[in-house]
Amino acid sequence: MTRAAWFLASFLLASSAHAIDVERLDDPILQQRYEHLTHELRCLVCQNETIADSNATLAADLRRELREMLNAGKSDAEIRAFLTERYGDFVLYLPPVTPRTWLLWAAPALLLLGGMVVAALVILRRARTARANPAALEEEPENL
Amino acid sequence: MKQSLRFLVPAVLFAALVGFFVIGLQKDPSEIRSPLIGKSAPAFSLESLGDPALRVGTADLAGQPWLLNVWATWCGGCRQEHEALLEIAREGRVPIMGLDWRDERALALQWIAQLGNPYHSVAFDPEGRTAIDWGVYGAPETFLIGADGKVLHKQIGVMTPEIWRRDFLPLLSATGEGS
Numbered sequence: 001m002t003r004a005a006w007f008l009a010s011f012l013l014a015s016s017a018h019a020i021d022v023e024r025l026d027d028p029i030l031q032q033r034y035e036h037l038t039h040e041l042r043c044l045v046c047q048n049e050t051i052a053d054s055n056a057t058l059a060a061d062l063r064r065e066l067r068e069m070l071n072a073g074k075s076d077a078e079i080r081a082f083l084t085e086r087y088g089d090f091v092l093y094l095p096p097v098t099p100r101t102w103l104l105w106a107a108p109a110l111l112l113l114g115g116m117v118v119a120a121l122v123i124l125r126r127a128r129t130a131r132a133n134p135a136a137l138e139e140e141p142e143n144l
Numbered sequence: 145m146k147q148s149l150r151f152l153v154p155a156v157l158f159a160a161l162v163g164f165f166v167i168g169l170q171k172d173p174s175e176i177r178s179p180l181i182g183k184s185a186p187a188f189s190l191e192s193l194g195d196p197a198l199r200v201g202t203a204d205l206a207g208q209p210w211l212l213n214v215w216a217t218w219c220g221g222c223r224q225e226h227e228a229l230l231e232i233a234r235e236g237r238v239p240i241m242g243l244d245w246r247d248e249r250a251l252a253l254q255w256i257a258q259l260g261n262p263y264h265s266v267a268f269d270p271e272g273r274t275a276i277d278w279g280v281y282g283a284p285e286t287f288l289i290g291a292d293g294k295v296l297h298k299q300i301g302v303m304t305p306e307i308w309r310r311d312f313l314p315l316l317s318a319t320g321e322g323s
Binding site: 045 | 174176273275276277279281282
């Protein structure tokens with residue numbers, strides 16, 4: 001049983017160590033920025049992959065474009081702007097906060113807030129019931 | 145809290161969720177609106193497919209509305225839409241420029257010889273650089289460019305006579321046709 005688990009776990013390791021992209025930049029700092037950028041840009045052909053992970057021709061073309069821009073001294077912001085001008089915000093795995101995306105960005109906080117409000121209401125109600133009639137507290141689980 | 149609210153709140157939330165699904169699931173996630181719409185068409189000047197010594201580019205068709213059709217011989221949808229393109233060419237309202245994307249010249253020439261040529265001219269883009277400038281991510285794609293050089297519309301996927309009449313012709317009438 002444990003052996004089978006280890007066997008399966010080894011697949012997890014293998015998948016993350018494997019890379020599609022074999023091209024390298026001479027400058028290690030540029031290479032680092034290159035790896036960072038390719039991991040935050042979406043491949044539009046296979047939409048759930050980054051261009052670093054994708055085997056699609058378009059992803060290879062975009063990686064080439066990225067390397068050329070990095071070698072030409074373009075900043076990360078300029079490179080992102082180049083791609084969003086052509087492909088829209090959808091290429092970014094981290095979309096900017098705009099009127100169309102604020103709800104998306106605010107959703108985790110809003111959900112947390114909503115949960116806290118509900119929890120507070122439930123706790124307050126129970127506290128009130130308990131104060132009015134201490135015996136009711138024991139019956140509560142059945143009422144739910 | 146009223147007892148009825150206990151059922152009403154989840155019911156309303158569920159209805160809202162269903163509403164999101166009804167709208168969301170009918171959209172095609174592979175169709176991404178082009179940020180180029182309303183902007184100037186990205187200029188290019190590439191080798192002509194038929195003759196490497198000739199240049200084909202956006203300047204050739206400036207001052208009139210035209211179509212840019214991105215195609216390739218490896219693209220199945222392009223074969224499907226070829227008849228529709230021939231029909232649009234026969235209609236003669238707008239010239240169609242082809243952008244042969246990441247293709248082999250010999251195969252592309254053979255394709256045109258066999259299936260017919262709907263194109264005013266075909267630009268050859270074997271490295272896909274011009275395609276990236278136009279935000280192309282899958283062939284076939286067809287752009288409508290107005291007489292003022294602005295991109296008016298982008299069709300992602302196979303062109304059909306229905307799509308041509310429904311999405312392109314009204315825009316074409318609005319922009320005013322060239323000669």
